[in-house]
Amino acid sequence: MNYTVPEFEVERNINRCISCGACVRQCSYEVHYFDDDGKTVLADESKCVACHRCAAICPTRAIKIKKYDMAYKEHSNWTPVMQKEINLQAATGGVLLSGMSNNKPYPIYWDKILLNASQVTNPSIDPLREPMEIRTFLGRKPEKLEFNENGELKTKLPPQIQLETPIMFSAMSFGSISFNAQKSLAMAAKELGTLFNTGEGGLHPKLEEFKDYAVVQVASGRFGVHKGYLESGRFIEIKIGQGAKPGIGGHLPGEKVTVEVSNARMIPVGSDAISPAPHHDIYSIEDLRQLIWSLKEATQYKKPVAVKIAAVHNCSAIVSGVARAGADIIVMDGFRGGTGAAPTRIRDNVGIPIELALAAVDKRLRDESIRNTVSLVAAGSFRNSADIVKAIALGADAVYVASAPLIAMGCHMCQQCHSGKCNWGIATQRPDLVKRLNPEIMYKRVVNLIDAWNHEIKEMLGGMGLNSIDSLRGNRLMLRGIGLTEKELEILGISHAGE
Amino acid sequence: MLLREGEVRIPSGCAISAITDTSGERFSGTDIIESIALMHDRSNGLGGGFAAYGIYPEFKDLYAFHIFYDDNDARVKTEEFLFKHYDIEYFEQIPTRKTKSIEKAPLIWRYFGAVPNSKMKKNDYDDDEYTAKCVIRVNNEIKGAYIFSSGKNMGAFKAVGYPEDVGEYYMLDGYKAHTWTAHGRFPTNTPGWWGGAHPFTLLDWSIVHNGEISSYDANRRFVEQFGYRCNLQTDTEVITYLFDLLVRRQGLKLDMSASILAAPEWTVIDNMPQKEKELYTALRTVYSSCLINGPFSILVGSKHGLLALNDRLKLRSLITAKKGSKIYFASEESAIRIICPEPEEIKAVEGGVPVFIPFAEVKD
Ligand code: SF4
Numbered sequence: 019m020n021y022t023v024p025e026f027e028v029e030r031n032i033n034r035c036i037s038c039g040a041c042v043r044q045c046s047y048e049v050h051y052f053d054d055d056g057k058t059v060l061a062d063e064s065k066c067v068a069c070h071r072c073a074a075i076c077p078t079r080a081i082k083i084k085k086y087d088m089a090y091k092e093h094s095n096w097t098p099v100m101q102k103e104i105n106l107q108a109a110t111g112g113v114l115l116s117g118m119s120n121n122k123p124y125p126i127y128w129d130k131i132l133l134n135a136s137q138v139t140n141p142s143i144d145p146l147r148e149p150m151e152i153r154t155f156l157g158r159k160p161e162k163l164e165f166n167e168n169g170e171l172k173t174k175l176p177p178q179i180q181l182e183t184p185i186m187f188s189a190m191s192f193g194s195i196s197f198n199a200q201k202s203l204a205m206a207a208k209e210l211g212t213l214f215n216t217g218e219g220g221l222h223p224k225l226e227e228f229k230d231y232a233v234v235q236v237a238s239g240r241f242g243v244h245k246g247y248l249e250s251g252r253f254i255e256i257k258i259g260q261g262a263k264p265g266i267g268g269h270l271p272g273e274k275v276t277v278e279v280s281n282a283r284m285i286p287v288g289s290d291a292i293s294p295a296p297h298h299d300i301y302s303i304e305d306l307r308q309l310i311w312s313l314k315e316a317t318q319y320k321k322p323v324a325v326k327i328a329a330v331h332n333c334s335a336i337v338s339g340v341a342r343a344g345a346d347i348i349v350m351d352g353f354r355g356g357t358g359a360a361p362t363r364i365r366d367n368v369g370i371p372i373e374l375a376l377a378a379v380d381k382r383l384r385d386e387s388i389r390n391t392v393s394l395v396a397a398g399s400f401r402n403s404a405d406i407v408k409a410i411a412l413g414a415d416a417v418y419v420a421s422a423p424l425i426a427m428g429c430h431m432c433q434q435c436h437s438g439k440c441n442w443g444i445a446t447q448r449p450d451l452v453k454r455l456n457p458e459i460m461y462k463r464v465v466n467l468i469d470a471w472n473h474e475i476k477e478m479l480g481g482m483g484l485n486s487i488d489s490l491r492g493n494r495l496m497l498r499g500i501g502l503t504e505k506e507l508e509i510l511g512i513s514h515a516g517e
Numbered sequence: 518m519l520l521r522e523g524e525v526r527i528p529s530g531c532a533i534s535a536i537t538d539t540s541g542e543r544f545s546g547t548d549i550i551e552s553i554a555l556m557h558d559r560s561n562g563l564g565g566g567f568a569a570y571g572i573y574p575e576f577k578d579l580y581a582f583h584i585f586y587d588d589n590d591a592r593v594k595t596e597e598f599l600f601k602h603y604d605i606e607y608f609e610q611i612p613t614r615k616t617k618s619i620e621k622a623p624l625i626w627r628y629f630g631a632v633p634n635s636k637m638k639k640n641d642y643d644d645d646e647y648t649a650k651c652v653i654r655v656n657n658e659i660k661g662a663y664i665f666s667s668g669k670n671m672g673a674f675k676a677v678g679y680p681e682d683v684g685e686y687y688m689l690d691g692y693k694a695h696t697w698t699a700h701g702r703f704p705t706n707t708p709g710w711w712g713g714a715h716p717f718t719l720l721d722w723s724i725v726h727n728g729e730i731s732s733y734d735a736n737r738r739f740v741e742q743f744g745y746r747c748n749l750q751t752d753t754e755v756i757t758y759l760f761d762l763l764v765r766r767q768g769l770k771l772d773m774s775a776s777i778l779a780a781p782e783w784t785v786i787d788n789m790p791q792k793e794k795e796l797y798t799a800l801r802t803v804y805s806s807c808l809i810n811g812p813f814s815i816l817v818g819s820k821h822g823l824l825a826l827n828d829r830l831k832l833r834s835l836i837t838a839k840k841g842s843k844i845y846f847a848s849e850e851s852a853i854r855i856i857c858p859e860p861e862e863i864k865a866v867e868g869g870v871p872v873f874i875p876f877a878e879v880k881d
């Protein structure tokens with residue numbers, strides 16, 4: 019007996035269906051199948067995840083995916099989802115797993131913050147007529163510059179990363195996503211003058227040519243970490259935590275560890291790649307300091323070292339410590355950040371929104387007079403260019419995006435990344451699925467997306483009377499809250515609309 | 518109730534004007550008053566002021582404090598502080614002339630003093646730093662007292678009113694300076710607090726400014742990391758602190774600082790020769806939060822000289838002219854022509870290109 023009902027219903031318009039079998043061949047979840055007559059196409063909807071691959075591929079638009087319409091006796095506490103999850107655990111005894119990101123209706127502060135525009139007393143600036151600068155630098159900055167008698171620069175600047183947009187692609191390892199997906203991001207980063215991030219999966223030899231556009235990550239599993247790897251990236255990112263699953267490590271199931279993945283990660287084929295929850299050589303801030311400096315030493319102080327943490331309750335104090343420990347760039351990942359796989363309970367209940375974390379951290383670093391020495395990168399769900407403009411005005415130097423470019427490549431937020439069966443060729447290693455994603459086409463879509471966002475950012479900057487992103491950073495006067503409590507406004511450091 | 522300057526950010530438009538004599542010759546305030554008066558329509562009677570360099574040759578090595586007091590109580594408290602922290606050589610009420618449109622004047626006093634040697638031994642910072650700290654302390658802590666000028670051999674004079682009336686009120690025709698700057702203000706709302714008029718000053722810095730900067734909060738939050746408090750929430754205040762930080766505290770050259778505030782565009786930097794490119798990239802990278810954005814034209818006086826600077830896009834007018842040893846600046850050409858009908862040279866100050874006139878040896 020089945021204790022649960024399917025989530026979705028596949029509605030096939032038989033007047034339209036020409037029995038071409040495309041959906042049967044395309045669905046990796048094996049929802050669609052031919053009846054014994056070899057003509058009638060049927061569906062086992064209990065397997066459907068609403069990834070919409072079939073609907074997109076169907077030449078006659080015969081398929082609609084609908085919500086499975088099943089009435090439950092009203093109960094606002096014991097919702098159908100709660101009951102379903104209990105039944106799943108009762109059947110398996112396992113931890114619930116999910117992909118992608120927190121899908122619960124927590125407040126999204128970006129939607130409660132409004133931007134300013136110039137009127138009369140200072141003019142707005144037209145980005146089509148005037149230069150509009152969004153070039154961004156990441157890296158440690160000295161407190162001041164010194165010059166010799168001839169006016170020549172005496173201070174030697176620590177390594178800086180020049181980006182042509184404040185938008186970078188955040189860590190997605192080869193393993194959690196396909197080679198083609200990672201290659202698309204690498205190609206897009208190169209064209210856009212920004213960076214992609216290898217995640218903890220090592221750098222695939224075939225992506226060597228993109229190494230000048232790569233951030234290389236060092237995570238608790240240390241997969242694929244060797245001197246050449248460290249030296250190949252533009253900067254090194256120590257991953258302490260991730261917004262989607264603060265406090266726990268990573269898990270790449272053995273099925274996804276193909277020969278290629280095993281080579282890049284330097285682990286046996288088919289073995290589960292488990293990154294421990296903490297780095298076992300970092301149990302304190304002093305330990306982190308040692309790792310930061312050994313990575314700098316190993317790369318002759320030519321690479322900035324970033325530290326990525328999940329946004330958690332006391333992140334201000336943690337970030338202040340990390341800055342003092344020598345990190346050049348600090349990445350904070352909010353609780354709406356994505357992941358290839360996470361325990362559902364952790365994904366949905368641990369961590370705090372990036373908006374509040376960023377505001378608190380930026381303020382704390384300023385109160386300690388050290389904000390200017392480090393770069394702050396915010397991550398954990400930027401859905402559009404306005405979110406990014408608001409993040410920079412709150413105090414970020416740059417942002418990381420991942421879900422948005424994945425959506426540009428076809429992702430439909432089905433949240434099944436952990437299953438390894440991604441029908442769009444993104445979160446999978448199955449060769450038949452991977453080849454569905456053509457980097458030559460997909461990179462262009464990602465470039466288009468970021469180009470469009472860059473234009474929109476410039477448009478908003480101009481509206482505010484700014485012609486450089488430098489003047490937006492930390493410029494909270496440009497923000498007003500709408501429908502927020504005194505406390506929320508206080509933490510965000512902004513006034514309410516109308517004030 | 519209307520909030521006082523500092524409790525709210527008040528945008529304003531303005532007129533500015535300046536005259537400097539590169540020979541160091543000193544001259545009366547009559548011309549600068551006439552120049553700023555011509556731009557009467559650019560002010561609305563809610564603030565006017567002047568800064569004059571070289572006016573106190575007899576006290577040239579002493580800090581000259583100009584102070585507004587709301588009442589006698591504030592004066593008593595401030596004097597107690599000043600006499601404790603300085604060797605005051607001379608003090609008096611600043612002489613004023615009854616002027617029709619200038620009303621509700623506070624008590625206005627000036628003091629000339631030196632930092633006592635005994636004080637300096639205890640501190641590891643210099644006289645200027647000591648004085649900056651004292652000024653900030655009085656302004657923040659003594660209710661009803663406001664030090665609006667604190668440089669050596671220079672002084673600011675300001676009030677709520679049209680600038681020409683302010684000049685008349687302070688009898689500036691009777692002072693002689695080698696450099697004058699003036700400001701007429703058009704705030705969009707103001708409760709009429711004298712301290713809110715311009716120029717804004719700190720030590721020998723004085724700034725008059727026309728425009729409204731849109732980078733204000735980015736600039737403010739940057740300088741506040743270095744101990745400054747932008748209590749007045751005005752553009753001139755934050756710009757003064759940026760110059761003070763970069764030039765006095767960090768030792769950068771004035772013109773270099775100007776290229777930080779109105780930085781060259783990246784497209785320009787990218788095409789510079791390698792060495793210059795490195796320098797400007799470093800300046801923009803390290804001091805990115807000092808970039809001033811939005812329309813502005815400023816005239817910055819200091820012991821180094823007079824600096825004129827326009828925003829990068831040239832969104833505010835600023836004209837300069839030259840005749841003999843005199844150099845003129847004003848928001849409008851007519852404000853120069855009225856006092857110098859036939860200049861040898863007259864042109865617009867270019868967007869983002871600083872014009873710096875170093876002070877000559879002053880002739881007493
Ligand atoms: S893809 Fe569309 S037309 Fe083809 S079999 Fe499936 S439903 Fe029918």
Ligand code: SF4
Pocket residue numbers: 069117118424428429430431432433434435436439440441442444445
């Ligand atoms: S990447 Fe693939 S599996 Fe993951 S949510 Fe997107 S479509 Fe679903």
